[in-house]
Amino acid sequence: MAAWGLRRAPGVVLAALALPVFAGLLGTLAPAFGLMAVFGQAQPGFAIFADLLAWAGFWPALWLSFKVGLVATALSLLLVVGLVAIWQGSRSFGLFRHALAPLLAVPHAAVAFGLVFLIAPSGWVVRLLSPWATGWQRPPDLLIVQDPGGWALIAGLVVKEVPFLLLMVLAALGQSDASRAMLMARSLGYARPMAWVLAVFPLVYRQIRLPVLVVLAFSMTVVDVALILGPSTPPVLAVQITRWMNDPDLSLRMLGAAGAVVQLLLVGMAIALWLLAERGVAMFGRRWAWAGHRRGPGPVGAALVLGGAMAVLGCVVLGLMVLALWSVSGLWSFPNLWPDTMGWGQWQRHVPAAIDSLWRSCAIAVAATVVALVLALTWLEAEARFAMPIGAGGVWLLYLPLLVPQIAFLPGVQTLMLLAGVQGGVLAVTLAHILFVFPYVFLVLSAPFRAWDARLGTMGRALGASPARVFWRLRLPMLLAPVLAAMAVGMAVSVGQYLPSLMIGGGRVSTLTTEAVALASGGDRRAIGVWALLQTALALAPFAVAVLLPGLWWRNRRGMRQG
């Protein structure tokens, strides 16, 4: 690409992303402030917010969203940090890492369903112990899932976010000169975990800060997991917004829009609080380092972290097994540990119908991810070559699609597409997916890309290579692992999109996820089992490539093999 074009790439990309984002936001803001005539009920002002405050569940829902988001994010991060600090470099960690990566591909809703069937009073754990140990002939009436405190929801989110953050940390590790920092700290007499936390983590955290914030925003705005695991009296704010947006009484959409504005502010507040807490932790960490404590977390701490990690792994793996069992089960009554009858009927029933959507999902995911990847690489290369860093405003703009609840943001995009005469089709859905895939691809890719040691480039230039040659022959090959990780995450994100596929496609573009969510609304665990496994399989393939290929590719380059 000519230098002229490359130099303008970030601006063009940002503009292309900004237009739908602003249209979507406008579609959110205008009704909330009474600026959009929905059934002639336009009364500019804040009246609708008064209605929102009048909802009895407003403050509890607000607090719940806030708490779930912060606790789930902090717990996930703590587990990941502890895990890597204690365990990194050992052989069993390598195995664990390979086992965890595929977990990322498991759709959120499938993890949630699996978890429910593990821990619910009629779930597998209770069945395992009943009736011989518990004496229960029927499930006990205990409130385990959907508890008012939101702890089941937090558990579900942690199970799903730990693999994501772990992948981010490992991708960042490769670009942060960790081994030398580690060596230095170890030579000063620090125990391995302490050395990692004090010397390496600060380097890594700088790179994974945005992924952490995305996890925070996601945990606060997630709808499908919250519907399955979260409390319902009242639900978290995002679920309530979805209910209003889905209500047959179309005027409630304005209330939903106002709720979305509050949700946006709430996410902003949580992020601000998180950033504040970051400083506190950093200050504490510096004091700790100055004080020179060299001892590790001790056996109890280590056991807690490892136990937590095993629980995460166990929940997902057992959850998937249970889903697989359900997909072949007939009646499965309590307290039987295994289905009363089994057969392939469900697969025979659903797979022929699924093939079509499977290919469509696949095509959309590949197309959206490739476009997003090209855009992200172009942007990052332009940024590096012309020293034009993206401003803070640009970053926030970029991540808006991830921070605004989809249900409030998408109708605006839909209206814009209708106005532009873009008919809902596979192409339109792919374009919409790019909106959500691009931030994730950029997220995964940008930190390793920027952390690439520019001196290698200087060296290449000194040996007579053009900037393009440096990019194609040095930078890109060395960044193979993060590029593949970005693609895997991008494809998983695309495969998992529900609302964009439904709303932009006008319902005419059926993907694996639109079909699966529709079936999940019926709550038939056997159908859910089949579809969730299909979804998992589709999202799994790229992760397998992302984990295995770099090792094969770099098998004769020791310095390129991390983790």
Next chain:
Amino acid sequence: MLKHLAGLALAAGLFVAPLQAETPQPNPADWPAVLAEARGQTVYWNAWGGSTTTNEFIAWIGQRAAEDYGVTLTHVKLSNTADAVARVLAEQQAGLTSGGAVDLIWINGPNFAAMKEAGLLFGPFAEDLPNWQLVDVAGKPVQADFTVPTDGMESPWATAQVVFMYDSADMAPLADMRALLEWARANPGRFTYPQPPDFLGTTFLKQVLYEVVDDPSVLLAPVDQADYAAVTAPLWAYIEALTPHLWRQGRAYPETGTRQIQLLADDEVALAISFSPGEASAAIANGQLPASVRTFVPSGGSIGNASFVAIPFNASAKAGAMVVANLLLSPQAQARALDPAYLGYGTVLDMARLSPEDRALFDQIDLGIATLAPDQLGAALPEPHPSWMVQIETDWIARFGGGK
């Protein structure tokens, strides 16, 4: 730059006027012309996709439509009917008066009332369909949907009536809602209902209201014509008394009706409300429920309604959509829907109007082990006016759904 973008979007969003000229509409009274126009069309039927049996029934209708009328039917599987309503609304706001994405919607109740009021529907067409002649207009709730006159803007295709599914290994049928309260007191944690605003949960509230109210006729008029507080006071007293004895003491509720079936299968509850007399039999045949499940109706009768299909004002394939609506009313389709091996939905047809061969289709159906015979099912109570549903729902959420 960003300011300009925002301004542009604002201008585009707020000041758009309908651009397309009106296209000629198919006339249902001229049925041969409708059939001719429909041939080759693709109809996107937006219908709830949460049930495998329903999905398979719709796929079967699709086969018939393709073979007999050259109409391609695509089932757009929704998790919520309001998604389709929202789509049509968005198209209307964008000025898209033809070429819309939705051709046919499975609809009833408040969704229909909302679309009809907002002028989002095509029609009237229903009473011009050839198979309308077979419909049991007098005996089935096909001309009023939750008391709102259909005015031919939607075409019926199935009837539903409230029944209670119970596990006969655990309990005997109950006489009425008061007996249910007594039973719940004696068996805490063994009953729950879907959380309003789920329609089935609200239906349970309405069923209770019917049985505790002094004069049920007030429910058929809009709520503002009655003394709402006085009429519903016994309902709230009942629910207050019931809640501590519910599954999870009423601190959590199943999200939907179908999720209750799972609770019943897991033996977490022994009793659940259903809006389909054949649902329990179909679920037993499917291996979703134990064979000991049976159904009963309260002695004073239970609420019944009908499911309809409607065509949006801007549908792309109106002729094809009408052909599908008519096909749904055919004796073959209605008999298949009634059969619990396929669907287990009630028919809207009048048996007296059918030919002997067509009637035989219905007579040979085995209604299933848990399905009540038509005379045991009794007369359906009419749905209250939708305004009652809205008000009761809002009230329930304020009293029980807002985190006490």
